[in-house]
Amino acid sequence: MNPIAIDVKNLVKVYHKRGQPPVRALDGISFAVPRGQIFGLLGPNGAGKTTTLKILTTLLPATSGSAHILGFDVERQPFEVRKNICVVLQENAADLYLSLRDNLRTYGRFHGLDARETETRANHVTELFDLGEYRNQRLIDLSGGLKRRLQVAKVFMVDKQVVFLDEATTGMDAINKRTTIQAIKQEARKGRTIVLTTHILAEAEELCDSLVIVDRGRIAASGSVEDVKLIGFKFVHVTMMFRRLNPRTIAALRQFTPVSMETRNTSIEMTLKKESDVLKVLRAAKRDKNFVNFEVGGATLEDVFVELVRMPREESR
Amino acid sequence: MKAILAVMYREYKIRISSLTWLFYDLLMPFAYLLIFGIGFDRAFSTGIMLSGEFVTYNDFFLAGVLSMACFGIAINTSYGFFVDRDNGIFYEFLTYPMTRGQFLLGKITFNCATSLVQTLIAVLLGAWVLEIGIRWELLLFVLAAVVLGTSGWFFFLTIFALRIRRNDMFNTFINVAYFVLLFVSSLFYPIEPLPGWMQTVAYANPLTWHTDALRYFTIGLGDLSTIALELVGFVLFLLASFWLAVRSIQRLI
Incomplete structure (x- = not known):
């Protein structure tokens, strides 16, 4: 088995918009994530984190370079890649007119679970993320924080080997943040590879085994949290x-x-x-x-x- | 197959979350026939002269209503892309373990099933309440034509729903498309008495091809060789639209 879960080499993404100069969002970034690690993709707004994530999750083609998930090329084998990943995007994503439970049910079905398994796992994550009292409420009636909690809860319903979490804890209160962080740690212990983008660096420091800091489309630093902190050892x-x-x-x-x-x-x-x-x-x-x-x-x-x-x-x- | 069933399951969950949709999806064609059809039937009590024979307006209009229902379902489903985009879930769907084609096929399979149910309701009640002379031996062809029509219009409108980013722009496009395609076709009235330029546009309109086929299969009106040609044209229109819709979804972000 390939010990590398994610392998990114010289990834370049240039956006072309009519009447505007091209924007080089990614300028040749490379990194590798071993299986079972929690990996942090950090950087300021507009650094290229979300672009990287979109390429890795098959939402966006790269201009050049290559990216492989569990050995599958994201460009040439997108379907194989999608079979092995689950994603929490930065934007809230939900069927607002369905109940919380139906949102979990549809998610389970999309990821190949049968009806019985979907129910069992939906019950589990509802309990884990303390969403029980809202299970029959339509999402349109729930707060932003609860919607976000559901979105994160969904990925813990399925056993995909690689999980992408883009600003997963945004909008959550402290207790839910803690629950989410605990759940992420627990999943990583089971051998899942988790890629995390976050603005909350204390969160990255607590969770990540290794990380890269992306700035203006390039890697400014990479390594384990301790390695990266060594850059500032004189601080x-x-x-x-x-x-x-x-x-x-x-x-x-x-x-x-x-x-x-x-x-x-x-x-x-x-x-x-x-x-x-x-x-x-x-x-x-x-x-x-x-x-x-x-x-x-x-x-x-x-x-x-x-x-x-x-x-x-x-x-x- | 699992992916297509999952898309259908979600469509079903969304549909049953509103009684209005349920009414629209199941009874709209018959309601149209009952109100609009009866009104015109009384206004033109002598009927409509077509291919040398008189038919009642209700008989004539049944195919138009079924064709319009296919178009209406396609509009609603393609508009769903905007709702999904606004809710943010559209992009999440694209990371699920399914191909873009399976996503579109799941949506269209559910909507074709809905079209079939509403067609059966309209045809059965039309025959019973409005005494429309249905050619029952061709009923299976009616159902096949409905599936073809719903799919063709869905894929066609999906191209625009995916390429046009603004909701209001899409609404304008739909209004214009609805106006031109429906009124310059054989849907509400026969083409033969129309002025030359209107006839040319109507004969080039896929909605005419589809309506003519439905008219032949429901009440047996029309020339079979012309209908066969129109059906071939509509199948080509469907295939081209499917190909362009899949390309649009692949280039979306």
Whole structure:
């Protein structure tokens, strides 16, 4: 058995629109995903993630390059590819005038389950995603979050080897997000390969075995989460607590040009490029009479991501 | 086969979610015949002179109603692509384990089944209530022509439903198509008394070919060699439309 679930080589996609210059959405990206991994496809808006996903799920032909799913060429063997994948697209996708249960039933039938099996699995995912009380309601009457939950629940009805989840947890509340993340982990343990695109980097950090960061159609970084975080090994993440925040302190801290800086109710989190800046930052913070304490840690995936997509193209190669 | 059945199952689920659709799908042709047909039948009480013989307007109009019903079902089904696109599910369908052709065939198989049921209702009630002189020995040909008509118009309209991105533009297209195809054909009235230019357009209209065939199979009116030619023309129209519809769905995104 081929140990590689997804193999992408020099994938290029150029969009041509009448009267407009061509747009190179993908500029020769390559990556491979071993079977049974949770793989993250990360990048800012317009980076090329959804285009990559559309090519891999046979929705869109590539301009050049190749992509194989479980050894099947997405261009030449799209039907074989579709037999082995299931997909949650970024847009909500549902039959709004059918009940939640009927949406699950039709999904099961489309993926070759018989009526009995469909019922059993529909019951299972309804329970798993806590959708029981809505089972007979039409989707048009449900909230956006519930529709999204159903959409994700659907893919857990079928045993496809490769699962694509495009921004799967968007619009979900914290509890459902947690349920979804647990379900994804559980499925990966069963040997399914899961490709995840997300804006929520903490989610990617928690879930992914390996990832690529795509920026402007090219790969800015790739490897395991720990490997990618090493790109920012010199970064230092600093958290400072205050009794109350002082705009003057915030302005003073900004002078250190951090990779990222976030203020919450009474705390400031910043990522610094140079370790030597830590003491200077501490001194600046302590000048504030409301200063309480100070914590220092390593860079997060988010810090690396922000730094990579902020770089000019030449530098990020 | 499983994929085609799955598409049919979904179509069925959607259809039974609304009583209005149920009425439209099953009784519309007979209702049309009952109201429009009777009105014209009374207005032209002498009947219509065709191929040297008089027929009542109801007799004449039955084929038109069946033809219009095929066209109507095709409009509704092709419009469904817009609803599916708005609901976002259309693109998800394209990632399901089925070919584009199976997707279209599943849709059309369900709609042909609906057409057959509404045809049987219209023909049986037409014969019983309106005393239309049906040629029962040709009933199977009527059903075959209905399947042919529903499929041909569905594939034809699907090409436009997939290529036109704007809902309002598609509505305009449908209104124009409906107006031209239905009124410049043999659906509501015979072609022979029409002005020359209108006759030319009507004879080139696939809806005329389909209606003429249905008229021959329902009440035996028309010339068999002309009908055979018109049927061949309609089959070619269907095949070309199917090919273009599959191409349109493949190039969709």
